[in-house]
Amino acid sequence: xxxxxxxxxxxxxxxxxxxxxxxxxxxxxxxxxxxxxxxxxxxxxxxxxxxxxxxxxxxxxxxxxxxxxxxxxxxxxxxxxxxxxxxxxxxxxxxxxxxxxxxxxxxxxxxxxxxxxxxxxxxxxxxxxxxxxxxxxxxxxxxxxxxxxxxxxxxxxxxxxxxxxxxxxxxxxxxxxxxxxxxxxxxxxxxxxxxxxxxxxxxxxxxxxxxxxxxxxxxxxxxxxxxxxxxxxxxxxxxxxxxxxxxxxxxxxxxxx
Amino acid sequence: xxxxxxxxxxxxxxxxxxxxxxxxxxxxxxxxxxxxxxxxxxxxxxxxxxxxxxxxxxxxxxxxxxxxxxxxxxxxxxxxxxxxxxxxxxxxxxxxxxxxxxxxxxxxxxxxxxxxxxxxxxxxxxxxxxxxxxxxxxxxxxxxxxxxxxxxxxxxxxxxxxxxxxxxxxxxxxxxxxxxxxxxxxxxxxxxxxxxxxxxxxxxxxxxxxxxxxxxxxxxxxxxxxxxxxxxxxxxxxxxxxxxxxxxxxx
Numbered sequence: 030x031x032x033x034x035x036x037x038x039x040x041x042x043x044x045x046x047x048x049x050x051x052x053x054x055x056x057x058x059x060x061x062x063x064x065x066x067x068x069x070x071x072x073x074x075x076x077x078x079x080x081x082x083x084x085x086x087x088x089x090x091x092x093x094x095x096x097x098x099x100x101x102x103x104x105x106x107x108x109x110x111x112x113x114x115x116x117x118x119x120x121x122x123x124x125x126x127x128x129x130x131x132x133x134x135x136x137x138x139x140x141x142x143x144x145x146x147x148x149x150x151x152x153x154x155x156x157x158x159x160x161x162x163x164x165x166x167x168x169x170x171x172x173x174x175x176x177x178x179x180x181x182x183x184x185x186x187x188x189x190x191x192x193x194x195x196x197x198x199x200x201x202x203x204x205x206x207x208x209x210x211x212x213x214x215x216x217x218x219x220x221x222x223x224x225x226x227x228x229x230x231x232x233x234x235x236x237x238x239x240x241x242x243x244x245x246x247x248x249x250x251x252x253x254x255x256x257x258x259x260x261x262x263x264x265x266x267x268x269x270x271x272x273x274x275x276x277x278x279x280x281x282x283x284x285x286x
Numbered sequence: 287x288x289x290x291x292x293x294x295x296x297x298x299x300x301x302x303x304x305x306x307x308x309x310x311x312x313x314x315x316x317x318x319x320x321x322x323x324x325x326x327x328x329x330x331x332x333x334x335x336x337x338x339x340x341x342x343x344x345x346x347x348x349x350x351x352x353x354x355x356x357x358x359x360x361x362x363x364x365x366x367x368x369x370x371x372x373x374x375x376x377x378x379x380x381x382x383x384x385x386x387x388x389x390x391x392x393x394x395x396x397x398x399x400x401x402x403x404x405x406x407x408x409x410x411x412x413x414x415x416x417x418x419x420x421x422x423x424x425x426x427x428x429x430x431x432x433x434x435x436x437x438x439x440x441x442x443x444x445x446x447x448x449x450x451x452x453x454x455x456x457x458x459x460x461x462x463x464x465x466x467x468x469x470x471x472x473x474x475x476x477x478x479x480x481x482x483x484x485x486x487x488x489x490x491x492x493x494x495x496x497x498x499x500x501x502x503x504x505x506x507x508x509x510x511x512x513x514x515x516x517x518x519x520x521x522x523x524x525x526x527x528x529x530x531x532x533x534x535x536x537x
Contacts, residue, residue, distance in 0.1 A: 189342070189358070189360055191383070192379075201368070205370070
């Protein structure tokens with residue numbers, strides 16, 4: 030209910046931070062405290078960005094990265110949520126499998142890069158594999174914790190009302206964990222976006238991570254910074270997109286009490 | 287609604303439940319007939335809630351039998367409304383056995399009208415106050431011709447004035463839609479005001495120490511002499527009234 034009363038100046042206020050940052054960056058670059066070959070000027074970066082957009086290379090890289098993130102992330106969600114549901118329902122299953130899940134969750138997905146290349150070569154498959162490895166374990170753990178913490182009163186009410194079987198899953202279990210799963214989706218999508226850059230830097234021939242690496246190798250620090258700006262902006266955009274899920278009326282309760 | 291002639295809706299015979307070495311119920315006998323309102327009071331942890339869990343079928347006795355007839359529903363002390371469903375959708379869940387259609391919608395609307403919450407039909411539970419939520423919960427349990435209502439301290443989380451209002455509300459609802467009720471409560475006044483019979487339970491393992499019958503027809507005022515007399519008798523039985531008087535005299 031209590032929608033925060035945003036002032037109409039809100040959107041303009043949100044520009045103050047970035048504007049100040051860019052101005053400070055420009056001022057610092059203009060002072061030439063660092064060699065221009067190591068510290069790009071924002072105007073050069075903007076020019077580089079425009080050139081990359083015009084050549085179509087940037088769009089190709091964005092599409093390549095987003096595709097990998099989408100496939101790896103969806104695989105992780107598709108496997109992680111059902112696995113979490115199973116683990117969350119059974120104490121025995123948790124005792125048997127949670128140590129493994131925790132082990133892989135604690136293992137940096139970047140440590141898989143050598144194996145990913147050895148097994149899958151270069152291109153989409155290793156990147157998708159790495160994103161999957163980064164996202165699936167947190168997804169399992171969050172779902173499992175959410176299921177295990179559903180208040181038993183909901184199941185008792187369901188029993189009184191004669192809700193059972195797959196209907197119980199649809200009417201009680203899934204809606205009861207939805208707010209926590211949505212939060213987990215945001216976290217793991219962010220994680221996937223971090224990992225795709227690293228994966229493409231080492232095991233890619235295109236994508237934004239490769240663009241970063243390629244710009245560095247070509248000593249084009251303007252393009253290097255431009256790629257970084259794009260990566261950050263898309264990451265924020267992804268989160269903005271997913272945060273909309275938490276505005277669905279039937280999950281609001283999970284964030285408001 | 288004569289208490290001794292109606293059909294038996296709930297019967298516990300020699301029911302025994304223990305958690306490890308702790309005996310909670312040891313051969314308890316209880317019969318509740320159609321139309322009766324029975325309240326159970328007693329010390330904390332004496333097994334009142336266990337008794338309701340037996341009656342609802344959530345728990346099985348280790349010995350003895352528990353029989354119920356008809357549709358049984360429990361009203362919980364914590365929030366039992368599904369927070370992901372609106373008020374109207376929650377009430378509709380209570381009418382699940384009624385075929386979907388205009389009849390079901392009409393009955394859900396009538397139930398909300400009954401507790402004056404029609405204008406909140408589209409709200410979610412977290413947007414309501416505790417008292418309003420408890421009213422929705424009550425009509426959801428009443429919905430669809432429930433025979434036996436089991437209430438586990440349904441008003442204990444509400445403030446005193448809201449609790450008094452909820453008592454009146456429950457008495458009124460039961461006059462319009464008579465049901466058989468077993469109410470577990472810590473609130474002795476609540477028990478005496480609402481019930482036909484108040485069963486005073488002992489410490490663990492629980493047995494019935496006293497049965498207080500209230501002859502005055504429901505609904506009653508909290509200050510009705512019969513209610514006040516019953517409260518006095520129950521408090522004395524629990525060993526609380528005498529002490530309180532001495533303390534007052536000492537002060």
